[in-house]
Amino acid sequence: xxxxxxxxxxxxxxxxxxxxxxxxxxxxxxxxxxxxxxxxxxxxxxxxxxxxxxxxxxxxxxxxxxxxxxxxxxxxxxxxxxxxxxxxxxxxxxxxxxxxxxxxxxxxxxxxxxxxxxxxxxxxxxxxxxxxxxxxxxxxxxxxxxxxxxxxxxxxxxxxxxxxxxxxxxxxxxxxxxxxxxxxxxxxxxxx
Amino acid sequence: xxxxxxxxxxxxxxxxxxxxxxxxxxxxxxxxxxxxxxxxxxxxxxxxxxxxxxxxxxxxxxxxxxxxxxxxxxxxxxxxxxxxxxxxxxxxxxxxxxxxxxxxxxxxxxxxxxxxxxxxxxxxxxxxxxxxxxxxxxxxxxxxxxxxxxxxxxxxxxxxx
Numbered sequence: 367x368x369x370x371x372x373x374x375x376x377x378x379x380x381x382x383x384x385x386x387x388x389x390x391x392x393x394x395x396x397x398x399x400x401x402x403x404x405x406x407x408x409x410x411x412x413x414x415x416x417x418x419x420x421x422x423x424x425x426x427x428x429x430x431x432x433x434x435x436x437x438x439x440x441x442x443x444x445x446x447x448x449x450x451x452x453x454x455x456x457x458x459x460x461x462x463x464x465x466x467x468x469x470x471x472x473x474x475x476x477x478x479x480x481x482x483x484x485x486x487x488x489x490x491x492x493x494x495x496x497x498x499x500x501x502x503x504x505x506x507x508x509x510x511x512x513x514x515x516x517x518x519x520x521x522x523x524x525x526x527x528x529x530x531x532x533x534x535x536x537x538x539x540x541x542x543x544x545x546x547x548x549x550x551x552x553x554x555x556x557x558x
Numbered sequence: 559x560x561x562x563x564x565x566x567x568x569x570x571x572x573x574x575x576x577x578x579x580x581x582x583x584x585x586x587x588x589x590x591x592x593x594x595x596x597x598x599x600x601x602x603x604x605x606x607x608x609x610x611x612x613x614x615x616x617x618x619x620x621x622x623x624x625x626x627x628x629x630x631x632x633x634x635x636x637x638x639x640x641x642x643x644x645x646x647x648x649x650x651x652x653x654x655x656x657x658x659x660x661x662x663x664x665x666x667x668x669x670x671x672x673x674x675x676x677x678x679x680x681x682x683x684x685x686x687x688x689x690x691x692x693x694x695x696x697x698x699x700x701x702x703x704x705x706x707x708x709x710x711x712x713x714x715x716x717x718x719x
Binding site: 504510 | 608609611621622625626629648649650651652654
């Protein structure tokens with residue numbers, strides 16, 4: 367017979383480590399999960415040409431927005447609405463962009479009412495070059511929009527390079543959008 | 559007693575279910591052709607709402623979910639097949655909108671995980687069962703001469719105290 371008292375020892379060492387191993391694996395997944403943003407759904411529109419659309423201007427404002435307008439130069443398309451509260455948070459930033467003249471910003475006025483949108487632009491300032499009024503939200507769906515605000519970066523060939531979900535903050539502009547715009551202007555590619 | 563409670567619960571669930579449906583019809587305008595409407599409804603149930611992420615667009619009352627329901631109805635009445643109508647939405651929002659993800663490269667892990675886990679669980683259970691039915695090490699082995707002497711000495715000590 368074997369050594370007294372040692373009968374059960376050797377086989378259970380790895381079993382004892384099993385809970386630790388399981389905890390480490392689960393912990394690893396949870397740790398990675400901390401950094402994920404499940405609310406941000408990856409866009410399948412990246413790299414694709416902007417969808418075919420032709421939207422009328424807002425009442426009393428010239429220049430609607432259509433596919434051809436996004437061809438020829440790097441631009442931003444900002445999906446906004448007067449009913450959207452977080453749009454107000456990013457609005458001063460677009461006003462600043464307009465002042466600096468770095469890049470033309472176009473507006474996609476999503477499921478809004480013309481007069482309400484115009485009031486909103488009068489009140490908070492109008493940073494947009496062109497604004498298309500998407501009354502029923504169909505064009506928004508073609509762009510893969512699922513929340514407002516969203517901001518798209520379009521390259522000179524009229525392809526969608528980048529999509530920002532939620533209000534654009536100073537840091538997003540500095541770390542993501544402006545470097546990408548500079549890269550595109552220099553004939554390079556950008557990813558963000 | 560228990561049966562009464564269960565019966566009550568079932569009635570509650572049934573009532574809740576029918577009320578919800580009635581409500582959905584009141585908000586949306588269904589298609590006139592019941593066959594087309596049934597097809598549209600079936601598609602609605604397969605599409606995930608982008609706003610309230612774990613509901614289908616059929617169940618969600620988010621604005622976008624309603625727009626997508628109308629869009630699906632439009633596609634179906636325009637003569638789209640079910641696949642084409644679903645494809646139209648997937649083209650814009652990706653596989654993410656499908657409540658049942660398709661089997662392809664990126665989803666192999668997802669689909670195979672249950673099988674893999676089941677496989678490992680089966681192995682574990684098998685190993686454990688074999689261990690338990692194997693020879694048990696609980697039976698005490700007889701003392702050797704040394705140990706017997708020490709035990710005797712201890713017992714003698716105790717007797718003298």
